[in-house]
Amino acid sequence: GQNIDQPTEMTATEGAIVQINCTYQTSGFNGLFWYQQHAGEAPTFLSYNVLDGLEEKGRFSSFLSRSKGYSYLLLKELQMKDSASYLCAVRFDRGSTLGRLYFGRGTQLTVWP
Amino acid sequence: KAGVTQTPRYLIKTRGQQVTLSCSPISGHRSVSWYQQTPGQGLQFLFEYFSETQRNKGNFPGRFSGRQFSNSRSEMNVSTLELGDSALYLCASSLDRGAFEQYFGPGTRLTVT
Numbered sequence: 001g002q003n004i005d006q007p008t009e010m011t012a013t014e015g016a017i018v019q020i021n022c023t024y025q026t027s028g029f030n031g032l033f034w035y036q037q038h039a040g041e042a043p044t045f046l047s048y049n050v051l052d053g054l055e056e057k058g059r060f061s062s063f064l065s066r067s068k069g070y071s072y073l074l075l076k077e078l079q080m081k082d083s084a085s086y087l088c089a090v091r092f093d094r095g096s097t098l099g100r101l102y103f104g105r106g107t108q109l110t111v112w113p
Numbered sequence: 114k115a116g117v118t119q120t121p122r123y124l125i126k127t128r129g130q131q132v133t134l135s136c137s138p139i140s141g142h143r144s145v146s147w148y149q150q151t152p153g154q155g156l157q158f159l160f161e162y163f164s165e166t167q168r169n170k171g172n173f174p175g176r177f178s179g180r181q182f183s184n185s186r187s188e189m190n191v192s193t194l195e196l197g198d199s200a201l202y203l204c205a206s207s208l209d210r211g212a213f214e215q216y217f218g219p220g221t222r223l224t225v226t
Contacts, residue, residue, distance in 0.1 A: 031213060042117075042203060042217040043156075050213075087156065100146070100169045101215065105155035 004104040006088050011110045017076050020107045022088030026069040030093035033101065034062055034073045037085045046073070046086075075109075083111045115140065117206050117218035125224045131192040134221045138185050138206030145187040146215065147179060150201040159202075162187050163210050191223075199225045 004024045012018040024032070031050045035043035049055055049064035049071060061074040075082055085106040092102065118137045126132050138145050146169075147159040161169035162181035179189040185206075191198055201222050205215040 033213075033215075035217075042219045045214055045216070048213050089156075100158050100161060100171075102158070103148075103156035 004088055004090055004102055006086075006104040006107045008105070009108045009110070011112060012078050013112050014078055014080060016078050017074065018078060018109065020073045020075075020086050020088075020109070022071045022073070022104055024069050024071075024088075024090045024102075026066065028092040029066060029069070029090065031091040032062075032064055032071050033089040033091070034060075034071075035087040035089060037087060037106065039084075043087055078111045080111050080113065083109060085109070117204060117216050119202075119204050119218040119221050121221060122219065123222045123224075125226060126194050127226055128194055128196060130194050131190065132194060132223060133188055133190045134202055134204075134223075136187045136189075136204030136206075136218060138187070138204075139216055142206040142208050142216075143185050144207045144210050145181060145185065146205045146207075147187070147189050148203045148205065149173075150203055150220070151199075156203070159189065161210075168210065194225045196225050199223060 006022045033048050034046040036046050037043040047062040049062050052064055052066055054061055054063045059076045064071045085108050087106045088104040089101040120135045144163045146161040149157045158171040159173055160167055160179050165181045176192045181187045201220045203220045204218045207215045
């Protein structure tokens with residue numbers, strides 16, 4: 001694998017802010033994705049980072065540091081419906097692997113009332 | 114625009130049998146990737162097809178194969194099923210190879226008994 005690591009589980013309360021971290025090996029890096037997956041459903045695209053910095057999209061933001069091989073997904077004003085698994089995925093473009101995504105095992109977020 | 118469709122949604126097979134799963138990408142999308150998702154391993158890349166050619170293959174035995182048709186629809190086949198093949202099989206389509214956004218279908222839940 002490509003050593004994509006993220007915490008297995010996290011919990012938070014409604015209205016709070018939670019940060020889900022993801023680390024990966026930097027060689028050949030060419031883009032990082034975050035997906036949300038509710039139980040029994042398909043993953044849905046949340047964000048894409050290829051340059052350093054913060055990308056904000058409503059309540060969700062994603063940050064990338066290429067030199068550190070590090071990203072985080074920030075969820076603000078948590079709602080019960082945000083309870084889901086959050087998947088970090090990385091693309092390493094090494095010719096033959098173009099288009100292939102390597103996924104972390106996902107972080108199961110539980111939001112309590 | 115219709116999303117990615119996969120058939121069947123659920124399947125129960127016996128060890129030693131073979132199975133064929135189908136994926137219809139979003140209209141106009143030419144790249145189709147297949148993933149296996151299990152609780153223990155997370156999302157694992159199986160293969161990618163583009164223009165009816167396999168462009169990329171993950172670390173799965175030769176029992177796993179696939180193909181893509183001229184209309185971009187794709188099928189994957191698993192022969193000589195094993196208990197460990199029980200998983201959710203997800204198909205993802207994208208406009209082109211290297212396109213940053215992959216759209217996932219609802220998956221086929223395969224149970225091998």
